Amino acid sequence: MPKNLDDNSTYNMRQVKYRNSVAKVLILGTVFLFALFNPVMAQDEAATAPVVATSGGDIAKGEALFKSLCAACHKRYKKMTGPALFGVTERHSTEWLYSWIKNSAAMVAAGDAEAIAIYEEYNKTAMNAFPQLTNTDIDDILAYVSVPKAAPAPVVGQAPVGSGGDASGGVSSTVILGLLALVFLMLVVVLFLVNKTLRRFAELNGLQIPENEKRTPIWKAFVQNQFLILVSTVFLLLVSGYFVYGFFMQVGVDQGYQPIQPIHYSHKIHAGDNKIECKYCHSSARVSKTSGIPSLNVCMNCHKSISEVADATATEEYSKSFYDGEIQKLYKAVGWDADSQSYTGKSEPVKWVRIHNLPDFAYFNHSQHVSVAGVECQKCHGPVEEMEIMYQYAPLTMGWCINCHRETNVKVEGNAYYDKIHEQLSKKYGVDKLTAAQMGGLECGKCHY
Amino acid sequence: MKSTLEIIAVVAIVMSMVSCQKDSKPNYQYMPNMYEPVGYEPYGDYPVFPGGQEAMLPAEGSVPRGWMPYDYKNSNVGYQLAKDSLKNPVQYTAENLEKGKALYGIYCAICHGDKGNGKGHLVKREKILGVPSYDDIGRAITQGSIYHVMYYGINSMGSYAAQTSIEERWQIVQYVQKLKADLEGKPFTVKEEAVLTPPAVEEHVDAEAHEDATHQETTNNNAH
Numbered sequence: 097m098p099k100n101l102d103d104n105s106t107y108n109m110r111q112v113k114y115r116n117s118v119a120k121v122l123i124l125g126t127v128f129l130f131a132l133f134n135p136v137m138a139q140d141e142a143a144t145a146p147v148v149a150t151s152g153g154d155i156a157k158g159e160a161l162f163k164s165l166c167a168a169c170h171k172r173y174k175k176m177t178g179p180a181l182f183g184v185t186e187r188h189s190t191e192w193l194y195s196w197i198k199n200s201a202a203m204v205a206a207g208d209a210e211a212i213a214i215y216e217e218y219n220k221t222a223m224n225a226f227p228q229l230t231n232t233d234i235d236d237i238l239a240y241v242s243v244p245k246a247a248p249a250p251v252v253g254q255a256p257v258g259s260g261g262d263a264s265g266g267v268s269s270t271v272i273l274g275l276l277a278l279v280f281l282m283l284v285v286v287l288f289l290v291n292k293t294l295r296r297f298a299e300l301n302g303l304q305i306p307e308n309e310k311r312t313p314i315w316k317a318f319v320q321n322q323f324l325i326l327v328s329t330v331f332l333l334l335v336s337g338y339f340v341y342g343f344f345m346q347v348g349v350d351q352g353y354q355p356i357q358p359i360h361y362s363h364k365i366h367a368g369d370n371k372i373e374c375k376y377c378h379s380s381a382r383v384s385k386t387s388g389i390p391s392l393n394v395c396m397n398c399h400k401s402i403s404e405v406a407d408a409t410a411t412e413e414y415s416k417s418f419y420d421g422e423i424q425k426l427y428k429a430v431g432w433d434a435d436s437q438s439y440t441g442k443s444e445p446v447k448w449v450r451i452h453n454l455p456d457f458a459y460f461n462h463s464q465h466v467s468v469a470g471v472e473c474q475k476c477h478g479p480v481e482e483m484e485i486m487y488q489y490a491p492l493t494m495g496w497c498i499n500c501h502r503e504t505n506v507k508v509e510g511n512a513y514y515d516k517i518h519e520q521l522s523k524k525y526g527v528d529k530l531t532a533a534q535m536g537g538l539e540c541g542k543c544h545y
Numbered sequence: 546m547k548s549t550l551e552i553i554a555v556v557a558i559v560m561s562m563v564s565c566q567k568d569s570k571p572n573y574q575y576m577p578n579m580y581e582p583v584g585y586e587p588y589g590d591y592p593v594f595p596g597g598q599e600a601m602l603p604a605e606g607s608v609p610r611g612w613m614p615y616d617y618k619n620s621n622v623g624y625q626l627a628k629d630s631l632k633n634p635v636q637y638t639a640e641n642l643e644k645g646k647a648l649y650g651i652y653c654a655i656c657h658g659d660k661g662n663g664k665g666h667l668v669k670r671e672k673i674l675g676v677p678s679y680d681d682i683g684r685a686i687t688q689g690s691i692y693h694v695m696y697y698g699i700n701s702m703g704s705y706a707a708q709t710s711i712e713e714r715w716q717i718v719q720y721v722q723k724l725k726a727d728l729e730g731k732p733f734t735v736k737e738e739a740v741l742t743p744p745a746v747e748e749h750v751d752a753e754a755h756e757d758a759t760h761q762e763t764t765n766n767n768a769h
Contacts, residue, residue: 347574401672445600
């Protein structure tokens with residue numbers, strides 16, 4: 097395209113040249129925009145948190161020890177089960193800390209005033225004894241907890257290495273799409289302008305652009321051809337029949353149903369990134385008809401310790417502050433006071449919206465499929481571990497159920513209940529593996545009663 | 546010009562039709578009164594319940610089937626008492642060990658690690674820190690303390706009593722004890738009675754005779 101423009105500009109008037117340069121400016125502008133974005137992102141990745149060093153004890157060793165032994169109950173800058181440990185060396189003497197960490201219960205029993213005060217302050221929670229720690233180990237830990245909190249800047253620096261690539265991929269895709277659209281729009285405008293200019297030249301040079309001669313309009317020709325009408329009527333009827341059938345068949349099918357939940361719970365983060373077992377939260381799927389929406393105490397098993405998401409968890413679409421807000425919604429619902437680390441007793445129900453719902457006339461039991469048959473959750477619920485927002489993956493129609501019953505072999509190994517029936521039926525059908533259908537999995541009364 | 550207007554109109558109509566197809570609302574149903582249950586569905590929202598919430602705690606004092614009271618209190622004293630005196634009532638068999646392993650994989654391994662060394666996936670990702678290894682000297686866990694902690698939770702660890710049954714918890718205890726023995730490099734011994742009567746072998750001897758016997762047993766149990 098630009099080549100043509102150049103050609104024109106060499107032959108003709110100034111105006112054209114001017115237009116050409118407008119297009120050039122636009123293109124250059126786009127390139128400039130692209131160029132602007134890259135350095136910004138590069139900067140993000142390059143920034144690292146400054147390492148603060150203090151004297152006395154090895155901070156790196158202390159960090160490892162702290163994370164493996166202390167972090168269950170202590171954080172450095174925030175109260176948890178136990179007190180925040182930053183500044184603990186100013187509150188107590190080092191000698192006192194040595195004996196406290198090695199065996200706190202003994203100190204409380206011996207009547208040490210300082211020890212009893214802490215024991216009382218934290219609801220008589222006994223701190224575990226750590227006889228395996230030497231004084232040097234404790235020095236290392238104390239050095240680690242004495243590192244002052246870095247300024248809000250380290251947000252970027254603390255992110256794990258893997259996060260950099262993901263983040264940069266997200267920004268640019270939308271930006272690039274937008275820019276592409278802009279470029280196409282510009283092309284259209286340029287084409288239009290060129291066309292207009294060419295026409296003007298033709299006019300100036302006295303050239304005649306030949307007009308199309310009048311013909312019978314196409315619709316009139318169509319009406320006059322009766323065979324074509326017949327064929328197209330049949331075709332139209334068939335097509336509309338197909339769509340009407342399709343419409344009636346999807347009534348009552350909720351495949352793809354994706355309601356907005358009261359708390360934005362991401363299965364992708366929990367089941368995907370953190371690899372938490374489905375049955376950890378949906379524990380009643382093992383033993384009951386219903387798979388169970390976890391009660392909030394199950395959430396609190398982990399979220400007692402996790403009050404905010406890691407920086408690496410935030411995505412383009414959902415920021416860290418958004419996710420943190422969702423965790424706060426959980427705390428509000430369950431009545432957890434993060435400051436005092438205790439339940440206020442004021443809770444409110446979370447009104448989750450049910451997604452998978454079978455009609456009342458069909459019976460389905462989770463435990464039969466999960467525990468007895470050993471069917472993977474994903475077989476019916478789809479790639480849940482990739483779903484940021486949960487949706488219904490399978491159509492949950494009767495045809496879908498029956499297909500699976502026809503194809504799936506019953507898991508009889510190690511299940512004494514099936515021993516005899518398997519032997520008899522496999523003889524009857526002349527097969528060595530039985531499908532659910534052959535065991536009676538297609539009988540109406542199995543699911544409808 | 547007219548034709549472009551028409552094209553725009555058609556595109557607009559198609560777009561509006563497509564955009565009306567919302568995934569956030571459930572679809573139409575043919576006969577809703579056959580779809581909607583008459584009874585209360587689990588987790589349903591019904592005005593008859595306080596807060597509209599069908600899922601409620603059982604009435605105070607209600608006892609679920611097969612449930613046994615747990616006498617140890619949720620306190621430091623109760624913990625010490627359970628640690629010293631509480632014993633596993635479930636037999637130590639290979640079958641129970643296998644079940645315990647499966648349950649451990651679901652509920653515990655995510656933090657405590659597959660080997661029980663406190664290096665689960667969440668710990669490796671630094672989501673939850675400070676998970677102790679089972680061979681931690683300061684804690685010196687016993688079967689009683691393992692059960693007690695699962696029942697009530699301790700410090701940052703929550704209670705797992707809602708997700709597991711009594712028998713399941715004891716099966717997990719058995720597996721945790723095995724992991725602890727493995728970590729300490731000691732052999733894990735399955736209890737004597739359990740070794741003498743492996744139940745799996747017995748059932749294959751004579752299926753029919755055995756079935757009669759079990760039938761008899763169940764009727765007896767029912768009579769009781």
